[in-house]
Amino acid sequence: MTNLTRRSFLASGAVFGIGGIETRSSSLSTLRSESETTLRLKTSGTVESKDVCYLPRSFAADCGVSEGQQVRLYYNGDPALFTVCLHDGKFGAVSEGGRGRLGASSGSYVVDVDTQVVHPSIGREAASERGEFIERVVSGASSVVALAPHGGYIEYGTDSQAVWFAERCGATAWYCSGWWPEGGAYRRWHVPSTEIHPASFPKLEQIAGSGFDAAVSFHGWSEPHLAVGGTASEERRVEIRDAIEAVTEGAFEVRLSTDATRSGTASDNVVNRLTTSGRDGVQIEQPSLAREEYGQCIAEAVADVFASRVE
Incomplete structure (x- = not known):
């Protein structure tokens, strides 16, 4: 990484700069953004951290996300934040601990990848x-x-x-x-x-x-x-x-x-x-x-x- x-x-x-900083919370909306894309994920022993996910380079480029940035991974509609590493594989990958954070079953599974990490408007x-x-x-x-x-x-x-x-x-x-x-x-x-x-x-x-x-x-x-x-x-x-x-x-x-x-x-x-x-x-x-x-x-x-x- x-x-x-x-x-x-x-x-x-x-x-x-520092302009436009809010002094109090704004109110308002729900998340699942247009930046969300589907990816097949595997559990891999080569991923050392439960906080990291590996994304295929071409997939990450299509999403507009770079190595070291964070993403939301959704499994069965439930999110968890991961830090992105890039690799040349066909599928995404997380560690066993990362799989546990997602609550996913063993083997391969499909996740939605969303580059919008924080909710932009909700109170x-x-x-x-x-x-x-x-x-x-x-x-x-x-x-x-x-x-x-x-x-x-x-x-x-x-x-x-x-x-x-x-x-x-x-x-x-x-x-x-x-x-x-x-x-x-x-x-x-x-x-x-x-x-x-x-x-x-x-x-x-x-x-x-x-x-x-x-x-x-x-x-x-x-x-x-x-x-x-x-x-x-x-x-x-x-x-x-x-x-x-x-x-x-x-x-x-x-x-x-x-x-x-x-x-x-x-x-x-x-x-x-x-x-x-x-x-x-x-x-x-x-x-x-x-x-x-x-x-x-x-x-x-x-x-x-x-x-x-x-x-």
Whole structure:
């Protein structure tokens, strides 16, 4: 799969500037777009990630999708998001884990491929009711951006945290929110932070070339502790850790990240790509207790750290 570098990420949004950013949700409609095309898919042991689908080059060209972008695959009418890799085969392919995400039977099966990843117009309430996936941007005046790529019921509470952060310190916020009936939003809508392509997320593309001085990304995980990671300086991460400790008063452990796979230090992580230096992103991984009981005070405490630096 083509690596989405920070330079190509920023360039993808440069022509859009920051004009036209919405400050609140719009209402309205349903998805199954004209960009949808049928493909036969096979389960393959050569596909290493459950988040990736292989598409034939000619098929992808006909769809207008490039390697590294995201698509919706529909099986029996139910969608899941995948990152595209291109190959020379006749059929599409996913891993065994990818097949499980689709809920497909073994062997080969037919899916509908849709290049429209986020619903373009539906409101939050309707998206929650219908099990949809949306993105939003809140404009801000500061040079800081807050992210929550896995909001809604994907990683519950994180999208609200991005908004609270932005309101507290005048930052821009970009977030996605996804739902699915009776659970399963994570399985359907989660895209790894290192794979998020701005060409698949129009509102992210609007701000991709804005040159933020710093970024913070709110996430959830199943670990019992909260971890502060990212490429930002240790001094800043320690400040954030201490600020969170102060407002949560020992309810759970707060530490600097030591998890190599979820430390937020990858150069292709969206939180780092959005910063001018590529080295000023902060990723906060939080247990459910933190998000459900302390979500707003955590977001505001982190915002105060950034605001004090700006001043």
